[in-house]
Amino acid sequence: MRAKITYAVTAAVLVVYFVLAGDRGVMLIRQGTALAITFGVAVLILPVIGLWFLWANTRFVQKANHLAELLEAEGGLPVDELRRDQYGRIDRDSADEVFARRKAETEDTPGDWRCWFRLAVAYKDARDTPRARKAMQRAIALQEGRTVEA
Known part of the structure; x- marks a missing residue:
């Protein structure tokens, strides 16, 4: 529960930051000079990238939690x-x-998403976050029926 609250607060702070940065980008574009417009567009790109990253990360967490619910229902x-x-x-x-x-x-x-989920948890316990994330991505892909490269 604590992790969900922390994530929600962090996401809210990021959204506020993205709105403020976007507002500054629009203000720069309204200046009308070539340099200000260039900087304004550059400033607007950062919130877009940030929002995409936040959205992708949120989807990943939702899908991983869905797998956990499925496994819990199966007793696995x-x-x-x-x-x-x-x-x-x-x-x-x-x-x-x-x-x-x-x-x-x-x-x-190797084709069982449940095994990949449990491996992701083992990687997380071993504090190997990059491998934990890759294993969880593979579990999600397998559970969704998408083909996974070896």
Whole structure:
């Protein structure tokens, strides 16, 4: 729940920033000089890129949450079997063991989105965000029936 609130607040702040930046871009364009128009267009491009990124990220999170709901309904969500120290940090050996099992499961059934979802969770637990994101993207694509490159 805390992550959802943080995401919503961050998204709201970004939207306000995009509106303010867009307003400044329009003001520059209204100046009418070639240099001001050029800067105004450049300033307007940044909010467009930011809004696209925010939209794409939000869609990714929604789709990943949908997969989690599907897995939960099937009783297939990964169980947290990681050992933790007294401060709640994940034991590295424990994460490596879980990761190795998830990787082997995915290699055995590479077309199953459920395996890719569980692998993404293992990558996240191992703090390997880029690989976690790629594995989750693959899980989403497989669940949606899209072809996935090897």
